[in-house]
Amino acid sequence: VFLQHPTKDLSVLRRRQDVVAFFMRPQNETTMKNICSSLRFIKNVNGILTKMKALSAKPYQWKSLYNTLYNAVLICEICEGAGNTSEFLHQLATCDNNKLYEMALYMNRIIDFDLSKSEGKFTVKAGVDPDLDIS
Numbered sequence: 001v002f003l004q005h006p007t008k009d010l011s012v013l014r015r016r017q018d019v020v021a022f023f024m025r026p027q028n029e030t031t032m033k034n035i036c037s038s039l040r041f042i043k044n045v046n047g048i049l050t051k052m053k054a055l056s057a058k059p060y061q062w063k064s065l066y067n068t069l070y071n072a073v074l075i076c077e078i079c080e081g082a083g084n085t086s087e088f089l090h091q092l093a094t095c096d097n098n099k100l101y102e103m104a105l106y107m108n109r110i111i112d113f114d115l116s117k118s119e120g121k122f123t124v125k126a127g128v129d130p131d132l133d134i135s
Contacts, residue, residue, distance in 0.1 A: 015088055022086045034078050038071040059116035059123075066113070069104035073097050 007013060023032045043064045051057040079093035116123040124132050
C-alpha cells in the first residue's frame with residue numbers, strides 16, 4: 001500500500017525515497033530480510049473478521065489472524081532496531097502495538113491451533129475453562 005498509490009505530494013515522495021534508500025544500503029539487508037519474512041504472514045483481516053462475526057471462521061482463518069497480529073508486532077520490533085534512520089520506520093517502531101500484542105498473546109493461550117487444524121473446528125486448549133474440558 002505504501003508505494004502503490006501514485007502521488008505528486010513532495011513530502012510523501014521524499015518519505016518513500018528515504019525508505020527505498022534505507023533498504024538499498026547493504027548494512028540494512030538483514031533488517032529488510034526479517035521484515036520481508038514477517039510480511040509473508042500479514043493478511044488482510046477484513047474477510048477474516050467478517051467470517052468471525054458470522055461465526056463461520058475456519059481454523060486456518062483463526063491461525064491467519066494470529067499470525068498477522070504476531071508478525072505486525074514483530075515488524076514494529078524490527079523497526080525499533082533500525083533506529084531513527086527513516087521517518088517511516090521510526091513511525092512503525094514507535095506505534096502503540098500493545099493491543100495487537102495482547103490479542104496475539106491471548107489467542108495463543110486459548111486456541112489449540114494444532115488440534116483445531118486436525119479436527120477442522122475451533123478448539124480451546126485444555127485447562128482454559130473447566131466447563132469446556134468436561135464436554
